[in-house]
Amino acid sequence: MAEVSSGGGKKEKGRSKKVSTKIDMTPMVDLAFLLITFFMLTTTFSKPQTMEVNMPDKTDKQEKQPLKESKALTIILGEDDKVYWYTGLTNPKVEVTNYSADGIRKVLLNKNRQIKDLVVLIKAKDVSKYKNIVDILDEMHIANIKRYAIVDFTPTDEELIKNS
Amino acid sequence: MPKVKIPRKSISLDMTAMCDMAFLLLTFFMLTTKFKPQEAVAVDIPSSISETKLPDKDMMVISVEKSGAVFFGIDGQNTRIALLDNIARKYNIAFTDKDKAEFSLMSSFGESVAGLKSLLHLNLNDRNLVKQTGVPADSAHNELKDWIYYARISNPNLRIAIKGDRVSDYKVVKNIIATLQEQNINKFNLITSLEQKPKN
Numbered sequence: 204m205a206e207v208s209s210g211g212g213k214k215e216k217g218r219s220k221k222v223s224t225k226i227d228m229t230p231m232v233d234l235a236f237l238l239i240t241f242f243m244l245t246t247t248f249s250k251p252q253t254m255e256v257n258m259p260d261k262t263d264k265q266e267k268q269p270l271k272e273s274k275a276l277t278i279i280l281g282e283d284d285k286v287y288w289y290t291g292l293t294n295p296k297v298e299v300t301n302y303s304a305d306g307i308r309k310v311l312l313n314k315n316r317q318i319k320d321l322v323v324l325i326k327a328k329d330v331s332k333y334k335n336i337v338d339i340l341d342e343m344h345i346a347n348i349k350r351y352a353i354v355d356f357t358p359t360d361e362e363l364i365k366n367s
Numbered sequence: 368m369p370k371v372k373i374p375r376k377s378i379s380l381d382m383t384a385m386c387d388m389a390f391l392l393l394t395f396f397m398l399t400t401k402f403k404p405q406e407a408v409a410v411d412i413p414s415s416i417s418e419t420k421l422p423d424k425d426m427m428v429i430s431v432e433k434s435g436a437v438f439f440g441i442d443g444q445n446t447r448i449a450l451l452d453n454i455a456r457k458y459n460i461a462f463t464d465k466d467k468a469e470f471s472l473m474s475s476f477g478e479s480v481a482g483l484k485s486l487l488h489l490n491l492n493d494r495n496l497v498k499q500t501g502v503p504a505d506s507a508h509n510e511l512k513d514w515i516y517y518a519r520i521s522n523p524n525l526r527i528a529i530k531g532d533r534v535s536d537y538k539v540v541k542n543i544i545a546t547l548q549e550q551n552i553n554k555f556n557l558i559t560s561l562e563q564k565p566k567n
Contacts, residue, residue, distance in 0.1 A: 225377035227379070227477065231386055232382050232385055236389055239392050239396060243396055246396055246399060250488065251560060252417050252558070252559050253414050253528060253559065255417075255555075256555055257554050258544065258554075260553050280537070283393060303564060328537070329537060332533065333413065333531035333534070333535045333536070333539075333540050334534065335536055338415075341416055345564070353544075361464050
């Protein structure tokens with residue numbers, strides 16, 4: 204049996220002394236809490252979230268169907284967190300907005316309500332930030348838009364946004 | 368004023384219960400903890416409302432640093448060794464067993480194949496200090512393509528995630544997506560952190 208003695212060894216008296224079984228646990232608790240703190244700080248509970256992106260298959264020729272002009276909404280992600288958007292395809296009126304709740308989200312919610320089977324074309328300029336594309340994909344989820352595609356930014360689009 | 372006699376109480380209290388609890392928690396944290404692997408690059412990820420969790424294993428993570436440097440990371444030590452073997456064959460560079468062992472412990476790197484060897488020769492502390500230039504990923508000189516290709520040979524169940532910095536240019540991400548699409552990978556993940564869903 205483990206013997207815990209708190210007093211000094213006074214065995215010379217010959218009679219068995221009742222030793223206290225209480226030990227000072229303060230250092231042990233100190234140590235335990237120190238380790239808890241360490242593990243709590245190093246542990247990673249929250250795994251990062253992901254957003255799944257499906258791009259259209261470029262080799263698949265089957266799926267290509269012409270887009271109806273009335274159903275198209277184009278969003279151009281510009282520099283300095285600017286968002287340009289227009290409906291239709293030919294000679295559109297380009298408007299500028301931002302990523303706030305009153306900005307592009309309102310537009311998307313309205314358009315999604317007005318136009319059945321809305322198709323959103325997302326065009327990101329090279330100078331736009333990665334955050335912008337994530338934000339816009341997020342807005343698609345928020346506005347519950349099912350059909351959207353990330354397409355290339357073309358010089359024609361450059362002309363369009365220059366005039367706005 | 369009458370003198371009030373305060374009985375002297377013992378200040379030592381029974382710590383058994385507290386100790387029990389402390390060790391219980393300690394055990395819990397020790398068992399659940401998983402040490403964060405050392406990242407070669409710090410990336411400030413954007414937030415989204417997406418709640419899908421990132422899978423634990425079979426991940427290939429392509430990180431994009433603020434400056435646009437591309438970092439490549441893959442999990443599984445055996446996968447890493449198999450991948451390095453394939454790359455060595457493709458680029459005609461011989462890696463020693465020591466290099467391979469070092470490589471198998473690296474969670475991510477951002478160096479061209481030519482520069483990889485000298486990176487592996489550095490010790491761990493120096494390696495963290497070195498500014499890695501990124502895996503070449505533009506259309507003119509694309510090594511990322513080969514890394515992705517051989518990584519998928521080494522581990523066919525691989526899932527691909529892009530971890531971009533908030534302020535990195537979309538151009539770099541566009542190149543990566545184009546590289547993926549070239550190999551007919553049309554489904555991938557963007558790593559984000561959680562943000563509150565707006566109420567409407």
